[in-house]
Amino acid sequence: MELETRLNESRPASPGTLRPGGRTAKVRRAVLDATLDALAKSGFHALNMDRIAASAGVGKTTVYRRWTSPTGLVGDLLHDMAEQSLPAADTGTLAGDLRANAELVRATLTDPRMGAVFRAVIAAAACDEECARALAGFYRTRLAEWTPAVAKGAARGEVPAGTDPVELLRAVSAPLYYRFAVTHEELTADVAERAATAALAAARDGVFVRE
Amino acid sequence: MELETRLNESRPASPGTLRPGGRTAKVRRAVLDATLDALAKSGFHALNMDRIAASAGVGKTTVYRRWTSPTGLVGDLLHDMAEQSLPAADTGTLAGDLRANAELVRATLTDPRMGAVFRAVIAAAACDEECARALAGFYRTRLAEWTPAVAKGAARGEVPAGTDPVELLRAVSAPLYYRFAVTHEELTADVAERAATAALAAARDGVFVRE
Numbered sequence: 342m343e344l345e346t347r348l349n350e351s352r353p354a355s356p357g358t359l360r361p362g363g364r365t366a367k368v369r370r371a372v373l374d375a376t377l378d379a380l381a382k383s384g385f386h387a388l389n390m391d392r393i394a395a396s397a398g399v400g401k402t403t404v405y406r407r408w409t410s411p412t413g414l415v416g417d418l419l420h421d422m423a424e425q426s427l428p429a430a431d432t433g434t435l436a437g438d439l440r441a442n443a444e445l446v447r448a449t450l451t452d453p454r455m456g457a458v459f460r461a462v463i464a465a466a467a468c469d470e471e472c473a474r475a476l477a478g479f480y481r482t483r484l485a486e487w488t489p490a491v492a493k494g495a496a497r498g499e500v501p502a503g504t505d506p507v508e509l510l511r512a513v514s515a516p517l518y519y520r521f522a523v524t525h526e527e528l529t530a531d532v533a534e535r536a537a538t539a540a541l542a543a544a545r546d547g548v549f550v551r552e
Numbered sequence: 553m554e555l556e557t558r559l560n561e562s563r564p565a566s567p568g569t570l571r572p573g574g575r576t577a578k579v580r581r582a583v584l585d586a587t588l589d590a591l592a593k594s595g596f597h598a599l600n601m602d603r604i605a606a607s608a609g610v611g612k613t614t615v616y617r618r619w620t621s622p623t624g625l626v627g628d629l630l631h632d633m634a635e636q637s638l639p640a641a642d643t644g645t646l647a648g649d650l651r652a653n654a655e656l657v658r659a660t661l662t663d664p665r666m667g668a669v670f671r672a673v674i675a676a677a678a679c680d681e682e683c684a685r686a687l688a689g690f691y692r693t694r695l696a697e698w699t700p701a702v703a704k705g706a707a708r709g710e711v712p713a714g715t716d717p718v719e720l721l722r723a724v725s726a727p728l729y730y731r732f733a734v735t736h737e738e739l740t741a742d743v744a745e746r747a748a749t750a751a752l753a754a755a756r757d758g759v760f761v762r763e
Contacts, residue, residue: 384678384679386597386679460678461678463678463733463734464675464678464679466734466736467595467671467672467674467675467678467733468595468597468675473736474736476734476735476736477735477736477737480734480735508746511727511730511731511735512727512750514730515726515727515729515730516722516723516726518726518729518730518733518734519722519725519726519729519730520722522674522678522729522733522734523674523677523687523691523729523733524687524688524691524722525677525684525685525687525688526688535719535759535760538754538759539723539750539751539754539759539760540750540754542753542754542756542757542759543749543750543751543753543754545753545757546753546756546757548746548749548750548753549746549750
């Protein structure tokens with residue numbers, strides 16, 4: 342407990358990331374920011390609890406007690422990232438919204454810092470069940486935020502009634518993540534555009550209508 | 553060189569995997585089989601050159617000299633796996649061929665042993681450039697084998713002329729690999745069927761026609 346006083350209270354938080362809740366919230370923020378930095382810089386397999394504690398200015402005991410292991414840190418970071426998602430687009434057409442969604446995924450994965458973080462958490466999920474569950478939860482949250490766009494599109498007659506919104510949104514993300522995580526091919530604007538267009542064409546054809 | 557004589561010549565090769573070429577080919581086969589076993593069992597980060605040499609019944613010096621590092625082993629294994637691909641389906645319709653392709657991808661990824669191997673090589677590619685290039689090469693080879701199915705489908709008028717075969721085939725694989733490597737969702741027969749149907753619907757709509 343006394344080690345928590347080592348938290349450097351003067352460390353500036355990233356804009357918009359400081360939550361109310363006093364020291365516990367500040368400790369969590371500092372530790373998750375340090376985890377994100379470490380994942381971006383060196384990946385999951387170099388993640389070290391002692392170094393995270395030192396970078397965050399938080400006592401080691403606190404970090405071990407609250408997060409237990411590197412996979413605990415990654416799991417909590419993913420919960421935090423899911424909570425901080427940007428609001429979904431509302432361009433007036435489903436085609437526009439799906440293009441915006443694909444472009445957002447592309448922008449995230451091609452951003453040097455966030456791309457490295459996603460590569461690290463995908464690698465963590467490949468070797469650890471707890472990380473895999475946290476990553477699956479992150480995508481459930483992210484995709485759920487965009488489901489109203491599909492519902493509105495269906496109401497406007499842009500896709501058949503009964504179209505499964507999550508299945509359509511998965512179809513938009515899949516070609517981008519497939520290139521990013523599996524085939525290591527370039528994520529051009531064209532790839533994002535085509536992912537959205539292909540998913541919409543399949544949806545119009547009724548492929549994602551729930552049985 | 554003398555260490556190569558430790559190769560256990562009585563070790564049974566998997567059916568169809570023994571190539572002509574004498575001792576060099578046998579050493580490679582034994583080492584790659586041991587690498588596949590180790591990846592399936594413990595993943596990429598536990599891959600150990602000394603243990604591979606011991607399992608393969610090959611001298612350490614040989615393994616270090618010919619493969620240099622664990623990433624060298626993974627790279628060579630991927631070259632070998634690409635060469636051993638099954639022939640593409642020829643069901644008489646592009647819809648049938650794409651369903652067969654999706655089902656083959658699903659069967660591979662849900663096979664306990666091969667699924668673990670793919671998880672391991674995808675993780676290896678996430679942390680190492682040499683593995684990433686080898687994995688990209690593996691998929692280039694695999695997808696290229698199926699391009700004649702798309703050309704035949706286009707000739708039969710099932711998709712527009714000028715449809716990019718590789719782009720269509722990527723669209724079939726993407727939803728399966730996205731679930732497998734990123735969101736960790738179940739790969740049911742239904743998911744494979746829908747991946748093929750969605751990709752074909754987009755192709756019919758001209759989404760994959762080269763500009």
